Amino acid sequence: MDRIALNEFEYVEEPFLRQLERLGWRIVHGDKYDASVSLREGFNEVIIESELREALKRINPWIEEDQISEVIHEITVPQGNSFIEVNKEILELLLENTSAENRKTGEKSETVRFIDFKNPANKSFNSFLAVSQFKVNIPGTERHIIPDIVLFVNGLPLGIVECKSPYIADPIGEAVIQLMRYSNRRGEKEGNEKLFWYNQIMIATSRQTAGYSTITGEFEHFIEWKDPYPFKLSDIDTEGSESVNSQHVLIQGMFSKENFLNIIQSFTIFQENTKGRLIKIVPRYQQYRTVLKIVERLKSGKSPQEKGGIVWHTQGSGKSLTMMFVVRKMYNDSELSKYKIVFVTDRKDLEKQLKNTTKSIGYTVNLAHRIDKLKEYLKTNTPDLVMGMIHKFHEHELMQVFPELNTSKNILVMIDEAHRSQYKLLGANLEKGLPNATKIAFTGTPIERTETTFGEYIDKYSIRQAVDDGVTVEIIYEGRTHTGEISDKEAMNKRFEDVFSNLDDETRKNILGRYTWKAYLEAEETIKDKSYDMLEHYLAHIFPNGFKAQVVAVSRVAAMRYKEEFDKALREKIAEFKMKGNAKIDIAQLEKLRVAVVISGSPNDPPEYHKYTDEQEHEKIIESFKLPFGKTSDNDISGDVGIIIVQSMLLTGFDAPVEQVMYLDDVIKEHTLLQAIARVNRIEHNKSCGFVVDYVGVARHLREALAVFDAKDVEEILKVVKSDDRDIDDLKYSYLQMQEFFKKYDIADINDIDACVDILADEETRNEFLSFFKAFTKNMDKVLPKKEALAYVHALKTFGFISQTARNRYRDEKLSIKDASKKVRDIVDEYLISKGVDPKIPPLPIFSEKFKAKINQEKSDKAKAEELKHAIEEHIKGHQEEDPELYERFSEKLDRLLREYKENWEMLAKELEKLMEEIRMGRAEEETFGFDRKAEMPFLGLLKKEVFGVKNISDLNEKQIELLVQTTKDILERVKSEIRLVDFWGNYSAQKKLKGYIASHLLTAFKDNRTIFKNRAMLSQKILELAFHLHEDLTG
DSSP states (O other): OOTGGGOHIIIIIHHHHHHHHHTTOEEEEOOSSOGGGGTOSSTTOOSOHHHHHHHHHHHSTTOOHHHHHHHHHHHHSOOOSSHHHHHHHHHHHHHHOEEEOOTTTOOSSEEEOSSOSSSTTOTTTOOEEEEESOOEEOTTSSOEEOOSEEEEETTEEEEEEEEOOTTSSOHHHHHHHHHHHHTTTTSSSOSOHHHHHTOOEEEEEOSSSEEEEOTTOOGGGOEEOOOOTTSOGGGOOOSTTOOOOHHHHHHHHHHSHHHHHHHHHHSOEEEEOTTSOEEEEOOOHHHHHHHHHHHHHHHHOSSHHHHOEEEEEOTTSOHHHHHHHHHHHHHTOTTTTTOEEEEEEOOHHHHHHHHHTHHHHOSOEEEEOSHHHHHHHHHOOSOOEEEEEGGGSOHHHHHSOOOOOOOOSOEEEEEESTTSHHHHHHHHHHHHHSTTOEEEEEESSOOOTTOOTTOSEEEEEOHHHHHHHTSBOOEEEEEOBOSSOOOSHHHHHHSBOOOGGGTTOGGGSSBTTTBOHHHHHHOHHHHHHHHHHHHHHIIIIIGGGTOEEEEEOSSHHHHHHHHHHHHHHHHHHHHHHHHHTOTTSOHHHHHHOEEEEEOOOOTTOOGGGHHHHOHHHHHHHHHHHHSOTTOBOTTSOBSOEEEEEESSTTSSSOOOTTEEEEEEOSOOOHHHHHHHHGGGOBOOTTOOOEEEEESSSTGGGHHHHTTTSOHHHHHHHHHHEEEHHHHHHHHHHHHHHHHHHHHHTTOOOTTOHHHHHHGGGSHHHHHHHHHHHHHHHHHHHHHTTSHHHHTTHHHHHHHHHHHHHHHHHHTOGGGOOTTSOHHHHHHHHHHHHHTTOOTTSOOOOTTSHHHHHHHHHOSSHHHHHHHHHHHHHHHHHHHGGGSHHHHHHHHHHHHHHHHHTTTOHHHHHHHHHHHHHHHHHTTTTSOOTTOOTTTTHHHHHHHIIIIIOOSOGGGSOHHHHHHHHHHHHHHHHHHHHHHTSTTGGGOHHHHHHHHHHHHHHHHHHTTTOHHHHHHHHHHHHHHHHHHHHTHHHHHO
């Protein structure tokens, strides 16, 4: 398919709208200059009030006009103090509705619904409208944003879609940047937050890839919706013989009317993230699919066995949220809302989530920290939610057989990680106490081959799928154990003993004739050597990118010894760095770094244990560990804990995306092993993978450690948990791809920088280069600073230099490496500076002496012409709004020169230098008719073009010139007077009045001009926008 066919409007936006239309949405194409086309009075309006009024009447037929106005005021003037609070308030209003007096029946407080969630697809109640090119003003300015598609339900903008051509290098990334700009999330007032007050879902799409997130989503959170459930792929109505793509699936799965309202009503929540920030969450496709399957089973199953089953969703894919979505969906279902729901979990964060979201869940939440409380709650038939906190129950209590507590069939028991030993006892008791209850087991690891307790799988979402979807990162394991015999202590300290293979070996119970395997792992000399090795690895691979580490020790004694040795090693390293002056390590942050221990306690512990077993101290340590370095929480806790040492705690149910490495010094297997290593698989910005560094030999014997699982499940796990050797292979492959890219363009030597930069003149070629370069830098980040990466460091520097040189020549910010990891950035930046290029400094201004000198130093006419061309294009784009008519002329001349002197680089360079001088002169040689060249001549030029359609005023007769000049003076006089009013650009009524005057005056002045009659609103809008951009010059 050619480049023209891949433009975002025809290839992405229009197909998106057509598919929505096939799903029953109405489509309106917005107009850039006429708000009424998009059913509004002005571009300051973000809701479509006429649609909202009609919907309120349809859904609430008893309501009267004055009451409708009050209800609209309630949803358009929220009380929240922040952007996220307002969004949350409006969602609650949509879900919980408001009330008004029913004057027909006398009911004092009847519910007023904004959306009919019970009849989502019924046209008699809800209206679904998609508006393309939905222009909205930036408050306090006459500038605007124009989202590609805004999705309205009953006049409220609940979805926003940004489309990008797949032809550009990073279309989804570019679309996300645009969405962040529109919603003022980049730290500047450059968008319209009001439009996002109502937003539930944001879409970034290039058709072949379509990602979604919410108003708080970062780049890494925009993921694909890969299953249209409850529809099948074959249900998707594509155009002609077109195959199904990512955009098709997302639209079918998220924006079929019932699914969209379902997602809003039952699958959208707010909660704090690991950094203590309130975020908004919508479901992933597998969560949505699973909840619908569970609801379907509960309704259609004839027995508890038919209704129940197993949900295997891999660690880090949002299993606990799925459980919460089940609760929400059941509460909103009239048939299932009478159920009592029982959670069995040891997840403290799940307990906290439920406490924080009780209102949105709908049920009363009863926390059972004791067995007697659990029994008490289970006896009642009230539809509530009971949480059995299994880690709080004592084993002797679990040994006592439960009596029959409740025979109701309307009980759903959901068990988190049902393979755990504690559950085996409680499960048997629940079977006896709740004989007719439905039981669903949720697990993050495969069920053992012999497990039959819970029946069949309801849904599977594997570790491979999670990595492919970008929901988790892949895990790299690195073995630190040897494979041969150890003959002496010195050899042992260089490579650590493979303890795993010794566990069942009767002939080798002792290591070096001195230790049992556990004593070896607790030995002070072993821990000292391992601590230094771990710290070396951490400071080389993990710390430079700002990530954190977890150490798993064999015992509590070992954990405390590790703390002591890490502290010593850290002090020595800091002293060494200070003495040698290591610029690549943030020594100031390293000095703040804390190593902390979190271990369980028991009543008879010696006093020296107490500081490590205090639960309140644990909470502070965990909060600090989850925060990024340099951040402080609302509780005044800093993120200085960088290394956390544990024995059995925090191996499960602990989410810290900032954790990138686990140092494993205990023999763990099966479920515990999978759950432990999954601590490092959470996504985070610039986190290319998670590391498990193994000091006991588990990684070397992964198949054996996972032997209880089905062979197919193990194979899938092994595809994602990769050895570090495969990392090096990936690096080699990405380097070869870079080489092949340049060979394709006949570049034999990448050290020929000029030739390499020359081929990047074409944007499509730059995008191709960029995709290969990003893959190469990502793989370098994984391998650095291992010796295997050293062979590619020169290539990294060279590719970085090519990228930066091309960025400056072609004025293409995408070629900046600012988004690469710090390890990679430091190497490239150091090299660039040595070459006299500062990557932090933007390309030179076009009229600076330095730019002139740089142009004269270019070695070839082609390089000179390309640099001039892109500099002129950037300058025109940056100044177009200050004088649209003048810069349009310059743009047309540039296009003509590029066509006329194509491939004649010498002549093109000369002509472009002349054009650059013309641009510098601006209107200096034009007759001014008494107007200020900078502040007023742009208005004369604009009217000249729009009214008479000519480039040169000399083409007009004397009478036309006189009329044009006088009309410009009249309009300018009024414009200058009006825009001096306080807060004029924030006062929509004042702007509307001025536009009305301009339109009326134009009609009077040019009464016989049919074009002006037709385009008066558009021209008035353009004049007002020009006045905004020249405000200071006009009022100065």
